[in-house]
Amino acid sequence: MMLAFVILAVILLSLLPLDFSPYYFPLIFVLALLKRVDFKNVLLLAVPVSLVCIFLPQPVERVLYFISILLLPAIYMKTKSVHEIKKELSSLGINGDMFLLSVEYSKVMAKKIEKNSIAKKTRKGRFASPLPIFHFLFRRAKALSLSIESRGYSSFL
């Protein structure tokens, strides 16, 4: 099961010590290949990053390490169709519709953070504090779920 593999790989990757970070990218590449995900996506995402990583100074490399943890789910999301993802989530006991809604919603969230940051700067703030954003997110998620349901959406998994 591809999804279970992705989740396991992400957990294992996040548990490995940072000193091993240059090896993560080829590792992801091999893991992704073993599971026969779309080769083009692996090539586009994993290979360039893994090659560049070898020559990078440690702080940058560590930032990339965190990105690398998300690389495999990104490849997975790009490779599978929405229906396939929903099916796999459902077999793991996760409500696939709501999960995908939250993935979609993350884009809205990114915009909000950007706007919040601009609003802060106009009031001489340095950067957006995460607290109001999280507060907003919970409120927003609640309001959004009301809106979605009242427009006839109901989970079918």
Next chain:
Amino acid sequence: MANERILLQNLSVSYANGRPALSGINLKIKKGEIVAVLGANGSGKTTLLYTINGIIPHLIKANISGSVLVDGEKPKTPSKMAEKVGILFQNPDDQIFTQRVFDELVFGMRNLKRFDEKKAEKLLRESGLYRYKDADPFDLSFGQRQKLCFYSLVAMDPEIFLLDEPSSSLDYPSSLEIYSVIKKLAKKGKTFVIVEHDADLMLEVANRFAVLKNGRLVAEGKKEIFKLAKVKNAGIKIPRGF
């Protein structure tokens, strides 16, 4: 009665924290009527809409006493109510969910299996949003987003529209445009419950008015109710000439 779309009898709602939101509301709304609900902030207007739609108590926990009947039945879950009741939220950003204007417009249509591309495009043209069809709704102005939400509701073609301040951030021509659509739909038998602050504007649109104060229905009826002292003390802007 067959003509009664919404029937509220001695309806009281209090939230889980004990805060009373509505008490003893009696209201009958008939098919094809446009009823304006007016009241100061916190008077229970939105709670009233949520109760008719079934959001309360299905999605927001609250204690309800008395009865709410929509087409003779108790409100079910909002997703089931969507077949005949459409609700427009006060803030369009609480409603917009997709990353494309067209997808947002047809979101409800698709859920209800009423998708009709030609109808959707026609509505986009009518709303003046056709040129933004493929744009991200969050790149539109706040007023345009509000308009998009309204038209996405019209696209669903419900029998009852519950509108929470549909024109609060629209310019005057856009407000008139929305209200002319509302009048047209009401003539076709659609029923409207509109929460609005602009009593002057509502005077041109609504057939009947309901005024709330601290969760109680102070008065309901034709425009003459604006002459009543209790309505004048309800914290709303009284239309000119009353």
